[in-house]
Amino acid sequence: MLDLLIKNGRNVAGEPLEIGITDGKISHVSAKIEEEAEKVLRLTDDAIISAGWIDSHVHCYEKMTLYYDFPDEIGVKKGVTTVIDAGSTGEANIKDFYELAKKAATNVYALLNISKWGIIKQDELSDLGNINLETDKERIQELSDFIIGIKARMSRTVVGNNDVIPLKMAKELQKELADLPLMVHIGSAPPELSDILALLEAGDIVTHCYNGKLNGIMSEEGKIKDFVWDAYKRGIIFDIGHGTDSFNFSVAQEALDEGVICRTISTDIYHRNRENGPVFDFSTTLEKMLSLGLSLKTVIDMVTKNPAEIFHLTEKGQLAVGKDGDITVFHVTDKEKMLIDSNGNQTSVNQTVEPLYAIVAGNVYPISKE
Ligand SMILES: [Zn+2]
Structure with missing residues (x-):
């Protein structure tokens, strides 16, 4: 029994990706995982999963x-x-x-x-x-x-x-x-x-x-x-x-x-x-x-x-079995936004990056929109 199963995600290349977490560690990484889980996080179609x-x-x-x-x-x-x-x-x-x-x-x-x-x-x-x-x-x-x-x-x-x-x-x-x-x-x-x-x-x-x-x-x-x-x-x-x-x-x-x-x-x-x-x-x-x-x-x-x-954080930074169950789920959306640097220079973009969930050792923290 998994503690957490993240369903219906994609990797940064857009390929299907699902993740299982057990005892705070990543236990499954696969396009499709059919396992029982204590908690299932079902993502929307555009959600991207990264470490x-x-x-x-x-x-x-x-x-x-x-x-x-x-x-x-x-x-x-x-x-x-x-x-x-x-x-x-x-x-x-x-x-x-x-x-x-x-x-x-x-x-x-x-x-x-x-x-x-x-x-x-x-x-x-x-x-x-x-x-x-x-x-x-x-x-x-x-x-x-x-x-x-x-x-x-x-x-x-x-x-x-x-x-x-x-x-x-x-x-x-x-x-x-x-x-x-x-x-x-x-x-x-x-x-x-x-x-x-x-x-x-x-x-x-x-x-x-x-x-x-x-x-x-x-x-x-x-x-x-x-x-x-x-x-x-x-x-x-x-x-x-x-x-x-x-x-x-x-x-x-x-x-x-x-x-x-x-x-x-x-x-x-x-x-x-x-x-x-x-x-x-x-x-x-x-x-x-x-x-x-x-x-x-x-x-x-x-x-x-x-x-x-x-920084030698050897258990972090990768979506691989055995690594810490730390995950960020986000999406890249089409939206106009003005960005500003430290010297007041501006540039406008039409894509934004929005985090949806932070997951630390298998604990899920949904991101609230302000
Ligand atoms: Zn500083």
Whole structure:
């Protein structure tokens, strides 16, 4: 007897797909499943089933004052089954975050900010006294099921006069921890983007990759900078991290046209850019990437398989027997919509992505329309 049987769905290629979930894990994946189930979820004809969506850059520790949100507001209520908080907290407050996060329906993981209180204020890395690699290491080992990487924010307002020193310290910490994933935020100089990328290695993640700032990946002539190409070819991972200030349609289009392709799509969402835009929710960010010419399959891989691989979430990101029973059901509908980037540029699309259900370990959360 299955706990949950999802009937009448399709995969991203449009082929019939049904899924069975038992004890929180995917137990059946097939075009047609004829099994008894405790609960049957019968989908409408246009419903698409994918592995549960993973947003790999969010801020959801509700006790912060600057960047905060609630995991379920940006998670299951938006079709997202897993969120990765990108450095809201550091070694001094991440335990409290962990205790709160356990209560959410959404799966929550965190990247540890190398500054001890996380983003308690905008310039968390301007005082090197806030970085203690020994306690960072202790905390990462203690909360190894929750902390799945390290975060260092490398832009002028964050690092003050410290240039790339905090990044060198983050790399040192990473080396002691079996190459735990390191996510680096980029923005205005100093530090110069070229100096940041020079310190990164294959597997390191650059978030806010398609920002429209001068210190970004595109030159004033509108081409991808040579040193950015070098970094890309060395295997550095590019992540969207849309955010309030960090996604620009022209930069994204040029990068995609030239072949500097992001591996993950993420929002950098928190309550303010959720309520007022330009982020709003995960599916709106997916619509933006579709509008730039990526296929639905590519976009879905960028929010399932790719982040699961990069952050070593080995039980997630795939519709395969034995994997976690995390599923997103959505549809792509013909509807006019205006999309806006972080610099106020607009583009209109005639297809929207609408999540219908978030399913976490076999528990079904229908998405209510606002
Ligand atoms: Zn962020």
